[in-house]
Amino acid sequence: MNGKPAGGLFISFEGIDGSGKSTQARLLAEALGKAGYETILTREPGGSVGAEQIRSLVLEGDPDRWSAETEILLFTAARRDHLEKTIQPALRAGKIVICDRFADSTRMYQGISRGDLRTVVDDLHSLMIGREPDVTFIVDMDPAIGLARAKARQTSEERFEDFGNDFQVKMRAGFLALAEEFSERCIVIDGARDLGEVNQDILSKTQEILA
Known part of the structure; x- marks a missing residue:
């Protein structure tokens, strides 16, 4: 890999529950760190003190x-709190931010x-957040x-998993449609392969972006 992205680089990971995106986000952060990049691994909901408090409200319970x-x-x-306290400061410092979920999940x-x-989500996003990841x-x-x-x-954060398989089927179709809608930043990765193979695919595509 060559150099450091000017103004930082914002990478998000998306997918249905259990897709392996969290593991792949961590593996990419580790690989980029070993390559000498200043990298921040964060998540949504969460990633800042206030956002982590809200996380427990939305992911636990009935x-x-x-x-x-x-x-x-x-x-x-x-x-918004995550953006203000974690993401924006890291990007201003020229770091690579790797986020497990962002606005696409909402x-x-x-x-x-x-x-x-969807219109409500997009309107609120435009008003209060105002940016997308560079790569998803x-x-x-x-x-x-x-x-x-x-x-x-078997964690306590199973509220959305409890909606069942039909919900996940709808979610998968939605994410694939989103990839077409935001084709300039979205890259679909086949998560059914070996863990290392998936990681290598993602790392290779990230190297191309950073080159």
């Missing part, structure tokens, strides 16, 4: 705990899969396999 409208407001509030989970609220890797995975993986984690 599946029907919040309406889709309330979730949009909570996720946007968390994202577009899918709340904007489409839980109600026809969408890790594609069979919904049944992804859901089984997600449930096997």
